[in-house]
Amino acid sequence: MSMTESLEEPVGTGPFAWYQRADRKVRRVFWTCSVAWTLDAMDALVYQYLIPVIIVAFGVTLAQAAAIASASYFASAIGGWMGGWLADKFGRVRILQLTILWFSVFSFLSGFAQTYEQLLFLRVLQGVGFGAEWAVGAVLLGEIVARKDRGKALGSVQSGVAVGSGLAALLAGPFVAMFEPELGWRIVFWIGILPALLIFFVRRGDDDSEVFKENKAKRDAEKKSVTPLEIFCPKYLRITALAALLAVGAQGAGYSVSSYLTTFLQNERGISASTAGIFVLLNSAGAFFGLIANAYFSDRFGRRMAFRMFGAAFIVATIVYLCAPLGSHAYLLIPAGFVQAFCQFGLYGSFGPYFTELFPTQIRASGQAFAYNFGRAVSGIFIQGVAILAATVALNVSMTVMGVIGVICALIATVLLPETVGRDLRELDEGRAPEATG
Template identity: 45%
Template sequence: MFTWYKELTERERNTFWGCFAGWAVDAMDAQLFSFVLPILIAAWGMSTAQAGYLATATLLSAAIGGWACGYLADRFGRARIMQLTILWFCSFTFLAGFAQDFQQLMFLRILQGLGFGGEWAAGAVLMGEIIRAEHRGKAVGTVQSGFGVGWSAAAILAGLVLAYFPQDYGWRVLLMIGVLPGLLVLYLRRKLEEPEIFVRTRELVEKTGNRPGLGAIFQPETLPTTVLSSLLAFGVIGVGGAIVNWLPTFMKTVRELSPGASGYYVFVVTGGSFFGFLASAYLADRLGRRRTFQLFLLCSWSITIAYMFLPLSGWPLIVLGAPFGFFTIGNYAALGPFFTELFPSAIRASGQSFAYNFGKAAGAAAVSMIGILAQHIGLAEAIGLVALLGYSIAFAATLMLPETRGIQLSSSYEPSAPRSDIGAASPQGQTPALRARR
């Protein structure tokens, strides 16, 4: 399953680990807040609606930051923007530990979110452009498993810190720790280079003077791809992110677990997500991008219903947490290679980051909706309803997007148009025009 890694060049491996480490720290810093949230609800007297607004503001700022960083990555380079984003969000994670009230924390979380969105935007494109076509799905998807490592690290830290520090300042310690791994990632990334395809594309842009603007991804020839990929991202990232945001609160208020026990429990879920990332990455190259999404979405529907609505506790709850994380969160892995292949090189980072961060922004609305609905129908029911709606939208998007497995990237402006066939086409089965456009 991992023989492909041995075939990577030193440059490909350096990029692999630089992105893996960055995404792990990104996920860890984001997930740490989900363990802090139930503590602040009790300590500051926050309502579930306020908690939802706090998470929503972060996700919205991440969407704005991600789109902006994608545009900057198209202009100034993927590796350069990656260094900036990780320094940014780690700094504001640390500063959030000094917040004294809801308003201060809201302000710092908004600034923190700008870096969250940019980290994935630049990293996914860098990976997609450097890794060769036959391994792109496996490599980019496996790097995405860094999120599972980050979530697990957050769960372990939350379990330890909240177990040994009083809660009135233990949450501050938890957030401040987030800056330390970021410094290590900055060191690991010092040797990262820009992809050759980006260098060639930038030379072409400078030669012709035809520099795409922020609105290039909304041009008629690109708009269908932008819209459909954004809807797919909403179903996969938005719903998954909303569930992850509310999971510790769900465990404490519905399952009546302590914050420390919730942290260890979420570790099982994120452990399942790690293997889900690996499986999704492998299947994306094996079955195709769309069939992989469809399989994971169908399984996520089933697991969500069982997880939220069955009267589970103890070991059955823990056991079901593994497949829950495997399908619901592991589904993220195929987004990176799929989006890289859908957009042309000159606007690849802009298009990819917009679609991904639209999913985050729409997911922000899902987080708030869960908080509001929970006041009327219960938290489990609210999570279940929003999740099923998002999965349905994502499944419909996969039926209208083209299959891109095996496409060779090139310094081209022209995007591929979505086609209506629903089979997972092989590279040999694609038309010469579609291959040339990439």
């Protein structure tokens, strides 16, 4: 079956119809990207959940501990952008393998840090690989799956962040509590070596998409080179800037809450560290369903509408969860946390398909990696902003304020960007893709 024919297949009616129709290549890439993203997200989020432990282990302040997360996200922007450019130049699969290996090794080495400065250095290097992995994998899967199922496939991959969040909560809470304080957090980072095994499950040449191979062959024949700065040329600058603003807003909103969630539960709700980890784990169930709901919603109603609906819901759910008088009652906090996580993580669900459909093939990985990871880097400002505001107002208020600011940024971007649902990538390469349809 040709790629063109597979793109024209009907969506089907069952929730997993897209996967049932997918060939072995699509399934193999899907599972590799899903597991890699799950473990990638686990390693990034576990540091945020370990902030109270890191503060004690290294004798640092909340702002200093948050600075490591911010620095890691900033490094991910640089690493992601360069990784995307390399994927456009040499192939998606080859760079996907490299980035998985890179972030796994430096995650593992983080467990050997003896000083604050060493941990900062290692987490920065980990961020370099962390930044490229999701974007390169999302581009690869987005190019080989049927276009009418692009949202469902990439949204399902994105749901791995919820599983990763749940695993991170288990590791940072009950798991760490099983060991001596100095040892527990180190073991958690050592577990980060596991994703390295995934590099053996994708095939360097065979698993690259046909649209990429065709585009690369055309570039080679015309002797055209790919540069990382091409995404900033006048033809693409507007899309690059708006996609980056969307990523800044959505991720800044989310990280304003998730980065301090265990700290909030312990310090303002009076919940123990291990119990807070269980609460966050239960929140992750809401996150998973939010991402899956977005995946189907965006294929049905459009990428922009998905961001708008989940953004508005995020504001309401976050205000209730953080500011309502829920006390430390599990019967109130657990359902409120489930709904908040559903909205927060659901807000991310359309990044993969939307960014794949915004950029042409020759700069797709560069543009997607830059936009997504620029959002990660600037979200460090939101993380620091919460810490700075918390010096003068309650932590829950500072988390809410920064979260709302993030959503506003994302909503502005959706007004100015085109709708792309169902876009044919070959038509986009030829400059024939339609503009906004809604």
